[in-house]
Amino acid sequence: MNTARIIIFTLILGLFGQLYAYAGQPSKLVAKEGYYQFPFFDTQTPVWSYNDQIPGPLIRSKVGTTLVIDFVNGLKEPSSIHWHGLRIENAMDGVPGVTQDPVGPGENFIYRLKLDDAGTFWYHPHFNSSEQLERGLKGVFIVEEAEKQPWSRELVWLMDDWLLQKDGSIYPQFNTGRDLRHDGRWGNVPTINGLFRPEILVKPGERVRLRLINGANARVFSPQIEGLSANVIAVDGRPVTQIFALDRFVLSPGNRIDLDITIPKSAGGRTYPVNGRFTRKPFLLATLKVAQSEPVKPPDFTPPTEASFIPAQMFENVQVAKTWDLNAVRGGKYGIGWTLNMKLWPDADKADYPLGVPRKVIFKNSSSRLHPMHIHGVFFRVLERNGRKSVESFTRDTVLVGPKESVTIGFVPEHPGIWLTHCHIQSHAEAGMMTTIEVKE
Ligand code: C2O
Ligand code: CU
Numbered sequence: 001m002n003t004a005r006i007i008i009f010t011l012i013l014g015l016f017g018q019l020y021a022y023a024g025q026p027s028k029l030v031a032k033e034g035y036y037q038f039p040f041f042d043t044q045t046p047v048w049s050y051n052d053q054i055p056g057p058l059i060r061s062k063v064g065t066t067l068v069i070d071f072v073n074g075l076k077e078p079s080s081i082h083w084h085g086l087r088i089e090n091a092m093d094g095v096p097g098v099t100q101d102p103v104g105p106g107e108n109f110i111y112r113l114k115l116d117d118a119g120t121f122w123y124h125p126h127f128n129s130s131e132q133l134e135r136g137l138k139g140v141f142i143v144e145e146a147e148k149q150p151w152s153r154e155l156v157w158l159m160d161d162w163l164l165q166k167d168g169s170i171y172p173q174f175n176t177g178r179d180l181r182h183d184g185r186w187g188n189v190p191t192i193n194g195l196f197r198p199e200i201l202v203k204p205g206e207r208v209r210l211r212l213i214n215g216a217n218a219r220v221f222s223p224q225i226e227g228l229s230a231n232v233i234a235v236d237g238r239p240v241t242q243i244f245a246l247d248r249f250v251l252s253p254g255n256r257i258d259l260d261i262t263i264p265k266s267a268g269g270r271t272y273p274v275n276g277r278f279t280r281k282p283f284l285l286a287t288l289k290v291a292q293s294e295p296v297k298p299p300d301f302t303p304p305t306e307a308s309f310i311p312a313q314m315f316e317n318v319q320v321a322k323t324w325d326l327n328a329v330r331g332g333k334y335g336i337g338w339t340l341n342m343k344l345w346p347d348a349d350k351a352d353y354p355l356g357v358p359r360k361v362i363f364k365n366s367s368s369r370l371h372p373m374h375i376h377g378v379f380f381r382v383l384e385r386n387g388r389k390s391v392e393s394f395t396r397d398t399v400l401v402g403p404k405e406s407v408t409i410g411f412v413p414e415h416p417g418i419w420l421t422h423c424h425i426q427s428h429a430e431a432g433m434m435t436t437i438e439v440k441e
Contacts, residue, residue: 026057029081031125031137032074038189039196041168048075048135054194055158055215056123056139063118063143069111071103075132078102081111082126083141084254085237085397087377088113090417095126095376097346098418098436102127118145119237120211120256122158130217130426131174134163134185138215143237150299152206159212159251159285160194161187161219175427180336183370184218184425190276192286199287204268205295209233210259214251218425220370220400221251222278223285225261227270234258235394238379239306242393248277252372254398254424260303263288265295310381312391314358315410322351323362326371326401326423326433337432338371338423344432351421351437353413363399364406371428373407374398375437377419380411398424413439 029051035044036054050056061067073079080103082094092111096102103109121141125132140158163171163185179185192198202208210230214221223246230246233239235257246259272288329337332344341349353359360383363373379395386406401407422434 026051026059027068028070028072029056030072030074031079036136036194038164038168043168045164045168045170047170048132048137050137050139053139054136055160056137058139058156059123059141061115061143063115063146065115067113067115069113070108071111072108073103073105076105077128078104079125079127079132079137080109081123082376083111083113083121083123084374085119085121085256086113086115086141086143087117087379087415090377090415090419093376093417093419095420098420115143117237118143119234120213120258121237122213122215122256124215126420130185130430133215133426134174134217135170140211140213142211145304149209149303150301151209152296152299153202154209154211155200156211157192157213157286158215159221159223160191161216162189162191163187164189175334175430177335179218179427180334180338180431183220184427186219187216190219190283190285197284197286199271199289201289201291202263203291203293203296204263205265205298206263207298208261208263210261211256212251212259213256214253216253218253218427220253220278220372221276221285222248223251224248224275224277225288226273226275228261228263228272228288231260232257232394233260233303236379236396236398238309238395239304240394241305241307241309243303243305244393250278250400252370252398252400252424253426254372254374255396262298263290265298268292268295310379310395310410310412312381312383312410314412315360315383318358318360318410320362320408321353321359323364324349324435325364325366326373327366328369332432334431338428339432340435343435345434348435350435353437353439355413355416355439355441358410358412360408360410362406362408363401365401365404368403369428370400370402370425371433372398372400372424373421374424375411375419375421377415377417378411378413378437380409382407383410384408413437415439416441
């Protein structure tokens with residue numbers, strides 16, 4: 001090849017790079033069986049993973065770009081990929097039976113993702129999810145803002161928990177009666193990016209953006225960095241309306257937060273434990289270890305906020321369009337069903353809303369279990385809890401509805417299509433707690 005041809009070739013590659021694979025992105029995600037080494041066992045644990053990685057590859061792209069990902073199913077059962085939190089074309093949402101056919105063993109599906117929202121998102125299967133997520137299929141998806149922020153460091157922590165047996169294998173029974181009667185399957189080994197209690201090195205003076213993602217099957221995390229203050233700057237991917245201090249923030253399965261942390265200049269040599277505090281007994285998730293080095297100068301800037309995104313005032317004169325009662329019944333596929341208005345998926349009490357009209361919906365939990373309710377393809381604002389005004393200073397795509405609690409949310413259906421709405425405790429969803437919101441032009 002002569003020089004001119006090489007230049008042209010590189011230019012074309014560059015163009016494709018822009019469109020298809022931003023800075024070395026995986027353009028292929030292959031789900032397959034493999035092995036993973038946990039520190040406690042002599043043998044490797046059989047897992048299912050994307051591209052042989054636990055967690056799956058970190059996807060990082062820029063807002064405004066279109067990413068094309070070829071999903072190859074190397075499992076022995078059907079699967080799909082859902083891009084949690086991303087508002088994309090409905091046909092790319094990855095829900096078998098709703099937006100696409102299941103991707104059979106040996107088959108592939110090309111996902112074309114037009115990235116209109118920056119933020120912290122993640123991806124996971126939406127088929128036999130109680131098992132597929134639990135065996136390791138999940139990964140983080142970051143969409144970067146158009147304008148780069150001058151953080152000293154960015155950390156991305158996918159929180160997870162595994163239910164491992166003494167021989168190192170994953171407990172092979174899913175959707176057990178126990179899981180279904182309780183808050184789903186909670187594991188015995190919490191991990192951050194697949195690592196058990198990792199020590200993460202930072203430098204004194206650094207200003208860190210810590211992205212936390214709860215990718216667990218059912219466990220709720222309430223991470224606290226002991227001895228260090230942190231500000232919440234984004235929830236479920238979107239900048240908050242008003243920045244607030246991290247204080248027992250509850251991350252249910254599906255939820256994400258972005259934290260702004262400045263390591264004190266004098267902290268060289270210190271360690272800060274990060275504990276999970278949702279359960280009565282706190283447990284160590286990770287440790288921030290500050291290097292014994294010259295302090296760096298913390299960059300001085302204010303992370304963006306978003307006051308005008310679906311503000312609460314928008315819903316002041318809006319009637320409640322629907323109340324979904326959350327409860328359990330006997331019967332169904334597993335002996336116990338989890339219902340929305342006494343109906344089990346796929347025989348669900350569905351909603352049907354016109355495009356662009358603000359809607360109010362209530363999730364009313366009549367049970368004494370937890371239900372992190374997630375709506376695909378939309379962000380919503382929590383307006384009331386138990387009938388009393390309780391406006392959150394951020395929007396979400398997943399809200400934890402506690403025992404006997406009712407939560408009123410407001411949203412604007414902005415994207416046409418059929419959007420799945422479900423409890424993000426996988427075994428509850430599979431035992432019926434799913435419905436759809438159809439948005440029509
Ligand atoms: Cu994390 Cu139906 O989604
Ligand atoms: Cu639930």
